[in-house]
Amino acid sequence: MDDAFETQDVQPQFERETTANATWSRLLAGNRRFAQGKAEHPWQDATTRETLIDRQNPDAAVLACSDSRVPPEIVFDSGLGDLFDVRTAGQIVDDAALASLEYAVAKLHVSLLVVLGHEGCGAIDTAARKLDELIASATDDPAGSLEAASAMADLDERIAEAESIMLRTVGMSVWQAREAELEAHEDFERVHVAHTIEELVTRSEVIQEALAADRLMIVGARYQLSTGKVEVLSF
Numbered sequence: 001m002d003d004a005f006e007t008q009d010v011q012p013q014f015e016r017e018t019t020a021n022a023t024w025s026r027l028l029a030g031n032r033r034f035a036q037g038k039a040e041h042p043w044q045d046a047t048t049r050e051t052l053i054d055r056q057n058p059d060a061a062v063l064a065c066s067d068s069r070v071p072p073e074i075v076f077d078s079g080l081g082d083l084f085d086v087r088t089a090g091q092i093v094d095d096a097a098l099a100s101l102e103y104a105v106a107k108l109h110v111s112l113l114v115v116l117g118h119e120g121c122g123a124i125d126t127a128a129r130k131l132d133e134l135i136a137s138a139t140d141d142p143a144g145s146l147e148a149a150s151a152m153a154d155l156d157e158r159i160a161e162a163e164s165i166m167l168r169t170v171g172m173s174v175w176q177a178r179e180a181e182l183e184a185h186e187d188f189e190r191v192h193v194a195h196t197i198e199e200l201v202t203r204s205e206v207i208q209e210a211l212a213a214d215r216l217m218i219v220g221a222r223y224q225l226s227t228g229k230v231e232v233l234s235f
């Protein structure tokens with residue numbers, strides 16, 4: 001009996017890992033079809049819709065930007081029942097986004113969570129501008145450079161306490177990128193995906209537990225408007 005239990009215990013984990021990798025490969029294959037203009041638009045027919053009336057069993061959750069040019073089902077050439085999407089401007093994580101993703105992990109048992117940024121993200125532009133304004137106001141001190149220097153030293157805190165959610169989330173990513181001497185817009189986008197994953201893991205016990213139990217894999221990616229391809233990010 002013990003052996004049987006052991007096998008049962010090990011096998012599902014192995015299957016879940018395989019499922020996550022297979023799902024990610026399938027999504028990337030769909031993206032290649034889309035980028036090449038050979039999209040198949042799978043699982044979008046009436047029969048599929050009818051089989052999904054009473055249940056859903058998506059393989060992946062996608063946290064993506066709301067940008068009208070980045071719809072996950074189209075970008076990954078997927079269909080009904082494939083992806084559980086959460087989309088906010090700049091794929092910002094707030095309580096609602098987090099609760100939705102936790103539902104996907106805990107109740108729908110998705111094995112893959114994709115955080116999808118993209119080329120030409122307006123949220124990054126906005127956050128970078130707001131960050132510049134914050135820095136200008138922090139250092140615009142007629143009393144001298146000493147105060148300005150100390151204002152820069154606690155800039156992290158000022159960003160974290162900012163009224164604008166765009167500044168608190170995306171702005172923090174832009175600041176972290178600049179601290180690493182990255183100045184390109186596309187690098188801001190990549191760092192923001194990394195920062196978003198970090199935030200998801202830090203803030204969510206549900207996600208932490210799923211990762212620890214090998215029930216979930218998180219991947220970061222950046223969609224390129226110019227080529228239609230999804231760039232897989234490694235951190």
Ligand SMILES: [Zn+2]
Nearest residue numbers: 065067121122
């Ligand atoms: Zn965007």
